[in-house]
Amino acid sequence: MSTPVTESAPIAARHLARHKRSTKVRRQRVRAAWIFLAPMLVVLVLVAGWPLLRTFYFSFTDASLSDLSDTLFIGLENYLIYEDGRWYGVLADPIWWRAVWNTVYFSVVSVSLEVVFGIIVALVLNAEFKGRTLVRAAVLIPWAIPTIVSAQMWAWMLNDQFGIINHLLMVIGIIGEPIAWTADADYSMWAVIMVDVWKTTPFVALLVLAALQMLPKDCYEAAEVDGIHPVKVFFRVTLPLITPALMVAVIFRLLDALRVFDVIYVLTSNSTSTMSMSIYARQQLVEFQDVGYGSAASTLLFLIIALATIAYLYLGRNQLKLGGD
Template identity: 75%
Template sequence: MAAQESNDAPSENARYPGGNGSSRPSAEGPHRERGTRVRRQRVRAAWLFLTPMLIGLAVVAGWPLMRTFWFSLTDASLSSLGGAQFIGFENYLVFDNGWYGILADPLWWQSVWNTLYFTLISVSLEAVLGVIVAMVLNARFRGRTLVRAAMLIPWAIPTVVSAKIWAWMLNDQFGIINHMLLGVGLIDTPLSWTADASLSMWAVIMVDVWKATPFVALLVLAALQMLPSDCYEAARVDGISPVKVFFRVTLPLITPALLVAVIFRALDALRVFDVIYVLTSNAASTMTMSIYARQQLVEFQDVGYGSAASTLLFMIIALVTVVYLYLGRHRLGGGK
């Protein structure tokens, strides 16, 4: 009887023949299920920690943004916000024996061009000068700590204060810039840096580059401090020129940090207001989108029209940010 039971009972090898796992539960299944469960727990924990920040962001940024968009669809004025009436997209563009609205305003398109021009030139100069300054500060020399601290002074000064200081320095009557240029013989008569339409944009770009270059240099310098030294030693042994080492080794390694600095500076430049308003006020030659929106809202007290300008400013900044991040990710990902 015992022999019969032993013959009838399936052996261990019969249930798991050859150890191929045909009947044995695979260990990979529980591990995969456990890994999926852990990932779900991490995602839930991440959303739990992010929820207060998202709620605060919705209250602080989301509600004002939606309210601004709503006002852009009304005829609201600064004196009667409560009596605003819905007019649709007339603040943006409407045809009434001719095209009217912000999209048909030449001054708006001039402010858009000024903003993009200012952003392109200033951010490009800041990126190049920031890398050069960071490379210099990364070298070993006596007094490097003091020079690093002094480099941050322009960035630490409030923008309005630095703009006012530069406005005095660029004054055509008593400014020190004209005094020095006259002293070395580069100019014959004082220049109206902030009043001349052909010079005012370059004046505000110069001030912005002076103030923001330390920020770019600081981020790039942090990236340079993290670079491995073995690749530079190998390049030195092989006799590779420093210029080739910079473009083949250093620049690709600091590109992520440089992209972060550039995107932050581009966002600041696209919504620039204070430095240009202090230097040139509402001059058409330097008017940016932010100054245009402020003029409509405060001076003309047209809340609907000014809100439309602010909404378009937000959309342009969002579009530029998305395109820049996509191109940056595409480049860093090797085109995948």
Template identity: 60%
Template sequence: MFLAPMLIVLGAVALFPLGQTIWFGFTDASLNNIDAARFVGLRNYIEWLDYGNGQGEWLGLLADDRWWRAVRNTVWFAVVSVSFETLFGLIIALVLNAKFPGRAVVRTLVLVPWAIPTVVSAKMWGWMLHDQFGIINDMLIKLGLIATPIAWTASADTAMAAVMMVDIWKTTPFMALLILAGLQMIPDDIYEAARLDGINPVRVFRKVTLPLVMPALLVGVVFRGLDALRVFDIVYVLTPNTDATRTMSVYARENLFDYDKFAYGSAASTLLFLIVALITIGFIYLTRMDLEGKETD
């Protein structure tokens, strides 16, 4: 009874639109005929177009090379970004967990990138990475690391790296905050006992700190993984209409609104939902995450 209001709101703002999106993926809906959409089965996902005389080709989302490239871009972005964010977040959390003068101020400053709206961060970094006016190229040239300015977000060779760099800069504080919360739950008595026993600090980290902070770390990885697999804003602002960085969300949005292929875009959104769900469930299963707080083998 107490959960009923939350479930009703959740159904209205999440489950109902999700159900509609899945339904539109099986229709011929467009922005002009949504109400008159007809059921077409799996045509948006896969269809064999027969030209006669044994000639034909596969059409649909599952046969679209641009879609599969978007899938690869998204997975690669998620794996690299979340890996670096976890590593840097752990290092920052360990530093912030230590006692030193001005620790509260440092903690506040570390959270600034995460607090800045994503679109604002992307526009700011877009100017910093600009090939003619950006401060990044200016600094690298003065240091002698490059000879000519680099079009970081316009070149296919550097666009994905630039997007990853911005995402890592912005979201590492989120990982650090979650890991820091886990570190502060570890009793000081454990470290005091290890110090009295003369155990090497590296061994203490491997045998004590890392296992005890692992639940918080895995929760952070799951949350960040979900966000990274659904990434849209950073990519759309920094590198619009670029095959090198096009993600599943950007691909779905283009078909939904730019190309007026509403049904096709709905099918892409549905596959995005399924891919994110399968990857998340697989990660939880492989890491044996205990979401109910019970003992696991």
């Protein structure tokens, strides 16, 4: 009975030695990773961390853009304060909550449309047809154009006096008179969403196309032999396999959409019907020169984006775990 124990002792010793070597190698890799990351982290702290901390600090003061040195600590007054029977602060401002709603609405609608159109474009570009390389290059042109340039271009095209969009719609007979797409509250948000979808759909399509190029061909060959309908193949095979790439595309687009500024500001300026959280913060900081109040709005914007990102990553990770199970 003692022989198996004696014979297993060298095996256990070898396992222990192998474990120690793997642990040592893992520590060396972690140490090397931190050494390589250290310069980037230092730069990140200087470029992003310090301004962020300054913004947090100013949000608790009455700082003004005219003189940042003369500031007083006022606590949470910029966020919310009850005084003389009324609530004051960013959280009591109906314009701020309208900006929050505009931003969330813009983000959800635009990102959803970009995902749908991006998948469709990627599936088309993944097919074999003559001139596919030229079409792929052409599809990326909207994404390659700077946002300011594309927004100004669309502002001219959507102009109610000389815009080509109104001219074409009137020639076709869809509308009877020019529409102020970027000035009318009923159309301005959809005009902004349309421009953003046109601009960033190629980004989603590019990521999805890269995922499609990596899919195994044997699954589709087997489905073709079994006579399974292509729509069912897409939802049962293709979509689950490209979900990680879609998650990356959605999180990047969601971050961009929640902090949107340029496309809305160029098309509609400070219009309340389309004002985003970033435009609200900019208005307080620059036009009203209230650094404390604007910093409070910027801090709330940062917290909203951080919470949305954490929630999306948490839900996405759980979905991938369920899919793996």
